[in-house]
Amino acid sequence: AAPVDEKDPQAVALGYVADAAKADKAKYKQFVAGSHCGNCALFQGKPTDATGNCPLFAGKQVNNKGWCSAWAKKA
Ligand code: SF4
Numbered sequence: 001a002a003p004v005d006e007k008d009p010q011a012v013a014l015g016y017v018a019d020a021a022k023a024d025k026a027k028y029k030q031f032v033a034g035s036h037c038g039n040c041a042l043f044q045g046k047p048t049d050a051t052g053n054c055p056l057f058a059g060k061q062v063n064n065k066g067w068c069s070a071w072a073k074k075a
Contacts, residue, residue, distance in 0.1 A: 003051065004060040011068070014056065020067035028069045038064035041072040 004011050006018060017023050020036040037043045037054065043062070045052025051061040056070055 001053070001059055001061045004054075004057045004062050004066070008057075008060075010057060014068040014070055016057075016062070016066060016068035018063045018066045020065055023067045030069070031067075032071070032073070035067060035071045035073070036064065037062045037066040037068075037071075039074050041074045042070065043074070 003018070004016055006012075006016060015024055015028055023031055025031045037052065038047050038049070042054050042056065043052050043064075044054065045064070050064050052064065054062045056068070
C-alpha cells in the first residue's frame with residue numbers, strides 16, 4: 001500500500017506527519033514526548049515494522065516514526 005501523503009485531506013485533518021519530530025506541537029498540545037505511530041494503540045504492525053496500517057487511513061501505510069493527533073498509548 002502507498003504511504004499516507006501528508007497533504008491528503010485526512011492527514012491534514014489529523015495533523016499526520018511522517019516524522020513525529022515534525023508534529024505541530026503548538027497546535028496539538030496533547031503531544032506526548034516519544035509518541036509515534038509505532039507505539040500507538042491503532043498501529044497495525046510490529047513495533048519494529050517501518051510502516052504499518054492504521055484504521056484511520058484505510059488502504060494506506062503510516063510510518064512507524066509518524067504521528068497524528070489521534071495517537072493513543074498502546075496498552
Ligand atoms: Fe499513527 Fe496512531 Fe495516528 Fe494511526 S492513529 S496515524 S497509528 S498516531
